[in-house]
Amino acid sequence: MTAPPQVDVVVIGGGQAGLAAGYHLRRLGIEFVILDSQAAPGGAWQHAWDSLHLFSPAAYSSLPGRLMPPQEGENYPDAAHVVGYLADYEQRYELPVRRPVRVQGVHRDGELLRVEADSGTWRARAVISATGTWWRPFLPAVPGREVFTGxxxxxxxxxxxxxxxxxxxxxxxxxxxxxxxxxxxxxxxxxxxxxxxxxxxLADDIDGRALFDAATARRRALERGQADTGGVASLGxxxxxxxxxxxxxxxxxxxxxxxxxxxxxxxxxxxxxxxxxxxxxxCTGFRPALSHLAPLGLRGPRGQIPTHGTRAVDESRLHLLGYGDWTGPASATLIGVGRPARDAARAIAEQFGTVRP
The missing domain is CATH 3.50.50.60 (FAD/NAD(P)-binding domain)
Structure with missing residues (x-):
């Protein structure tokens, strides 16, 4: 019987967070694979409504290492432009994405983590979960929802x-x-x-650049033990x-x-x-798509997994990336995911005892 393939890191999710993680893992010389449930590049952006546009100009909506090119005739690029950018990013950095691969569960397996998917099993020294929230829409429990005929x-x-x-x-x-x-x-x-x-x-002159700055200022204030600035929520x-x-x-x-x-x-x-x-x-929001992590038994209040930075508090081999501020300020955005992705990759390198360049 052939043993499951083993890699240093399995990244679950091939959208913007997974690609940013891959970029930093590659720079640190760590062996990894990205498992993406989608049939094509682009993550959740390929499923957005037709008129959706970014909140920021292209240059302020970029993943690490590669500026998003401007879209002709558009100050704020549309979703299709983002999909093209993510596909190009994946190809440019030769990120090892396997798709479509749907991960069913992550399990402890001695000193490793075992990632079971519909197309096979991987064993890894660390896992980065970057599945986002789009795949778990939230519907409120409003009375009468089941009787409405429209x-x-x-x-x-x-x-x-x-x-x-x-x-x-x-x-x-x-x-x-x-x-x-x-x-x-x-x-x-x-x-x-x-x-x-x-x-x-928000004021008409505020876009994603200001939102990222507000999220960053909040993170810095909290790190210094200063009063909570309120971050993005304070603006509107x-x-x-x-x-x-x-x-x-x-x-x-x-x-x-x-x-x-x-x-x-x-x-x-x-x-x-x-x-x-x-x-x-x-239009009632989303919850983190974390069902694949259920075998680890890590869920805390409100369905979240307690983290310190990106690392799961009760499972040091697991990092969560791109789910919201609890996994890094503005980490669910294109411009914001780069820093926590870098932090996760560096933490894994330290865990492995490898020397960072």
Missing amino acids: RQLHTVEYRSPVAFAGQRVVVVGGGNSGAQIAADLAPHADLLWVTQREPRF DVVAVPPVRAARDAGLLKAQPMFTRLTSDGVEWADGSRAAVDAVIW
């Missing part, structure tokens, strides 16, 4: 306003996805935008990218309070008022 979909299933032309559509959620999809639909559908609280639009909830700004200024983005329940043909608010609707789009 169409319900999450952010991950929305593509364009074409399918909703002339319909009354409720968009739920006051974050960036909710605002962008509401703005996309507003000229084409009878829009109801509902949020838990009044949306907080919605980046006023051009389509959102245009819809807002045209009076098309007027949020209403969140309804209390769904009825068979619409929604109902606390005061008893109702609205008949054809569809509900839940």
Whole structure:
């Protein structure tokens, strides 16, 4: 019987976080493989809605080592441009990505970790989990969701306003996805935008560059034992990218309070008022996609795995990357994932006792 292949590091996930990890592992001379569940490069970006654009210019949306080239005619590149950039990045650095490979579980196996997948098994001295959140959309437990006879979909299933032309559509959620999809639909559908609280639009001149700076300033303050600056949350909830700004200024983005329940043909608010609707789009966020790590028994409060930096507190051979601020400030963004990816690779090199260049 042939033994499973062994490498120094298995990186699970071939999106932006996995590629950034691969870049730094390669620089440190560490043997690794990237296992990606997708059939093509680009991570979650290849599944985004048609009108999605970055919050920042290309040069400020780059992975380590390679600036994203500008997109002709666009100050803020679209999702397709990002997919092309990630595919080029993967090829340029000859990153060893195997796809499609769906990891089913990570197990302790003596001094190693055993990574079981649909196409085989790997054994590794360390694992970097970089599966992100897109694959685990969150739907709130709103009463009546099961009796509503119209169409319900999450952010991950929305593509364009074409399918909703002339319909009354409720968009739920006051974050960036909710605002962008509401703005996309507003000229084409009878829009109801509902949020838990009044949306907080960031100043029009703030984009991803400022958000990254705010996240970095918060990290530095916390590291120094200073007061929490609030980071990105202190600035607001919605980046006023051009389509959102245009819809807002045209009076098309007027949020209403969140309804209390769904009825068979619409929604109902606390005061008893109702609205008949054809569809509900839940822009209600995501949870970290960590089911493959369940065999390790590491889950803590709120479904997260406690970490120190990127390293799992209770399993020193496991690093988590790209899930949000709890795995590195702004680590779920293109520009922000580079530093925690570097930190994870260096920590692994120290664990192995290799000399860093």
